[in-house]
Amino acid sequence: MRLDEAERRLETNPNQNMFLYEWLGENLEAKYLDKYDYIILDCRPDFGIATRNAIAVSHTLFSSITPSDFAFEAKENLEIRLEQYRKTEIVRPSRDSLITAQLYFLPNMIKHNTMKSKELLIALKNDASVIGQIPQKELFNRATKNDTVIDMMTKFSLNDEHRSFFSILSDTLNQLQKVTDNS
Ligand SMILES: Nc1ncnc2c1ncn2[C@@H]1O[C@H](COP(=O)(O)OP(=O)(O)OP(=O)(O)O)[C@@H](O)[C@H]1O
Ligand SMILES: [Mg+2]
Secondary structure (H helix, E strand, C coil): CCHHHHHHHHCCCCCCCCHHHHHHHHHCCCCCHHHCCCCCCCCCCCCCHHHHHHHHHCCEEEEEECCCCCHHHHHHHHHHHHHHHHHHCEECCCCEECCCCEEEEEEEEECCCCHHHHHHHHHHCCCCCECCCEECCCHHHHCECCECHHHHHCCHHHHHHCHHHHHHHHHHHHHHHHHHHCC
């Protein structure tokens, strides 16, 4: 399926944001989707129709935050847009929002030796919406579909060579799983 075409078709649909929500409700069992513990929807970093549909069916949102001058602006922007979105999809008469997803930020491409990374981590230290961190690591550029960083983690020699990286990564993944399980 071409996502851009699907989005274009939904542009004139009055229920454009909740299309996937309703489809899932109708097809969850027929498509055997209820056998999965988790469903991960990888989105573009935008707030378009496809992303709004993904948010509507999600319990947890993870947005990466990378060290840069615009990191806080991007974080705040997403927080504001999500709160606005919550207000647009409500059920009456209770006015409860259908958009119940919890938003978390995941610091990514963290370098241990740069001011920008250090400043970012310090500024986010007491922010409960920030989960773990993923270091900047060359292994990501070596990864392929058949040999992902998670596959590499299971190989003893690689794991041993990059022990502190894999330790931070697995700690972060455990934290992601924990907040997901609790939401
Ligand atoms: N922690 C990291 N350390 C090193 N490289 C990274 C890290 N995170 C991401 N990258 C690199 O940045 C590039 C983009 O990463 P990724 O595909 O996750 O981003 P994206 O925004 O989802 O892009 P896409 O448009 O492909 O979906 C990749 O080449 C990846 O190897
Ligand atoms: Mg991507």
